[in-house]
Each structure stands twice: as structure tokens, then as C-alpha cells.
Amino acid sequence: MANFMWTPVLCILFISASSSALQNKVTNNPADELVSSINNNRTASKSSSLYSNPGLACLALQYIKAYKGDCSSVGGTNAKRPADSEFTESFAPNCGVEVSTLSPITGRLLACQSKYVEPSVAFSDILMKNARSVEIVQSKNHSEVGAAVSGSDGGGPYFWCVLFSNGKSNNSFVLEGNVTKISRPGCFSGANDECSGAVALFRSFRLWSIGVTGLVIALAL
Ligand SMILES: *[C@@H]1O[C@H](CO)[C@@H](O)[C@H](O)[C@H]1NC(C)=O
Ligand SMILES: *[C@@H]1O[C@H](CO)[C@@H](O)[C@H](O)[C@H]1NC(C)=O
Numbered sequence: 001m002a003n004f005m006w007t008p009v010l011c012i013l014f015i016s017a018s019s020s021a022l023q024n025k026v027t028n029n030p031a032d033e034l035v036s037s038i039n040n041n042r043t044a045s046k047s048s049s050l051y052s053n054p055g056l057a058c059l060a061l062q063y064i065k066a067y068k069g070d071c072s073s074v075g076g077t078n079a080k081r082p083a084d085s086e087f088t089e090s091f092a093p094n095c096g097v098e099v100s101t102l103s104p105i106t107g108r109l110l111a112c113q114s115k116y117v118e119p120s121v122a123f124s125d126i127l128m129k130n131a132r133s134v135e136i137v138q139s140k141n142h143s144e145v146g147a148a149v150s151g152s153d154g155g156g157p158y159f160w161c162v163l164f165s166n167g168k169s170n171n172s173f174v175l176e177g178n179v180t181k182i183s184r185p186g187c188f189s190g191a192n193d194e195c196s197g198a199v200a201l202f203r204s205f206r207l208w209s210i211g212v213t214g215l216v217i218a219l220a221l
């Protein structure tokens with residue numbers, strides 16, 4: 001089995017008062033759009049573009065699901081994170097990722113917000129609003145990336161998760177039989193999966209606000 005080496009986790013709790021926006025973009029998958037924002041920012045800052053690995057991205061969606069829609073365990077004093085063993089015991093099997101090909105995770109970003117925003121906004125107003133996450137996005141430690149976004153039953157809160165790895169693109173997070181297991185609700189990157197808007201992200205579409213305004217950012221190890 002791959003040797004796991006976890007770097008510090010970065011968790012961002014973001015509660016947005018901004019208006020919601022659901023728009024279909026070119027790729028029709030918000031997770032792919034987030035990866036593209038990350039890679040654009042990296043190449044502009046002279047870091048390499050990262051391989052968009054669908055197996056790693058599927059794990060990112062499982063990572064979100066482990067929170068069961070509970071924003072309050074993403075950051076702050078009640079912060080929780082899935083145990084490392086969950087990668088081998090449940091995330092990889094659920095995704096059809098061969099456990100022997102799990103590779104070290106070199107960075108992770110997690111954000112939760114009450115309302116859905118476009119991926120470019122999630123990138124610039126959530127991820128890049130924090131020095132540590134800019135460092136993680138632009139780090140030379142990574143070679144590949146996987147992103148996922150999901151609402152919860154009936155709408156918000158919405159979770160964004162980005163996992164980075166230094167695995168080799170052709171032999172890390174390999175999907176059994178080369179088949180991507182798509183599961184809804186939620187979208188993940190790298191799988192050529194059209195996953196647009198309300199239907200895919202949320203089982204039934206209903207916007208609600210958890211009644212908090214402002215921006216909260218929390219860092220946790
Ligand atoms: C990348 O993100 C950083 C931090 O927000 C920003 O200063 C920089 O302008 C961005 N670069 C590009 C090309 O978007
Ligand atoms: C890159 O890896 C080194 C060595 O493991 C670590 O000290 C450093 O914090 C990492 N950089 C980022 C941005 O995570």
C-alpha cells in the first residue's frame with residue numbers, strides 16, 4: 001500500500017452573503033472549472049500545470065460526503081477531518097480506485113458556504129483570500145490535482161474540496177477497469193463528466209440561507 005504522508009490540512013469555513021449564481025460554463029462542470037482556475041493561477045506564477053486526475057477528484061467528493069453536510073465541522077473549534085484510514089477503507093472502494101495506487105496527499109483545501117457561487121468566485125473569493133491556501137495552490141510539491149463540489153440534500157450548504165498529490169499521473173489513483181464511478185449529488189473533475197447546475201449538484205433545488213452573513217476563515221491542522 002502507498003505510504004501516506006499528510007501535510008497540514010487547511011480548512012476554510014466560508015459563509016457567504018453574496019447572491020447565488022448558477023451558470024453553465026464551457027466545461028459544464030464546476031469542479032473542472034475550479035481546476036482550470038488553479039492551473040491558470042499556477043502557470044501565471046511560474047509553477048507547473050497539474051494533471052487533473054479523476055481518481056483523486058472522486059476521492060475529493062468522498063471527502064466532502066464524510067462531512068454529511070455539516071459546515072460547522074469544517075473549521076473552527078469543532079473542526080473534524082476524516083481519518084486517513086477512510087481513504088483505504090471507504091473512499092477508494094467507493095470510487096473504484098485501486099488501493100495499491102493511492103499516493104501521498106501533498107495538500108488539501110476544503111471550503112463550505114451557505115450559498116452556491118461560481119467556481120471562479122469560489123477560487124478568487126474563497127481559496128485565494130488566505131495566505132496559506134495561496135501557498136498550497138502554488139506549491140511546487142504537487143504534480144496532480146482533483147477537485148469536487150457538492151450541495152447537500154435539498155440545497156446548501158455547498159462544499160468545495162481540492163486534493164493535491166505528488167503521484168505519477170499514469171500510476172496513481174488508478175480506476176479499476178479504467179472506469180470512473182460517477183455518483184450524484186456532486187461533481188468532480190477530470191472525468192469528462194458533464195455536471196451542470198442544479199440537477200447534478202442538488203437532488204432537489206432549494207436555496208436557503210443559514211442566516212449568517214460575513215466571512216469566516218478557519219485554519220486547522
Ligand atoms: C493568483 O492568485 C494570487 C492570490 O490571489 C493573485 O495575487 C494572483 O494575481 C493570481 N494570479 C493569477 C494569474 O490569477
Ligand atoms: C512542501 O513540502 C515541504 C517538505 O515536505 C514542506 O515543508 C512544505 O511546507 C510544503 N509546502 C507547502 C506549500 O505545502
Ligand SMILES: *[C@@H]1O[C@H](CO)[C@@H](O)[C@H](O)[C@H]1NC(C)=O
Nearest residue numbers: 101167168169170171172174
Ligand atoms: C509511467 O510513466 C513513467 C514516466 O513517465 C514511465 O517510466 C512508466 O513506465 C509509466 N508507467 C506506465 C504503467 O505506463
Ligand SMILES: *[C@@H]1O[C@H](CO)[C@@H](O)[C@H](O)[C@H]1NC(C)=O
Nearest residue numbers: 174175177178179180191192
Ligand atoms: C484509460 O482511459 C484513458 C482515457 O479514456 C485512455 O487514454 C487510456 O488509454 C485508458 N487506459 C487503459 C489501460 O485502458
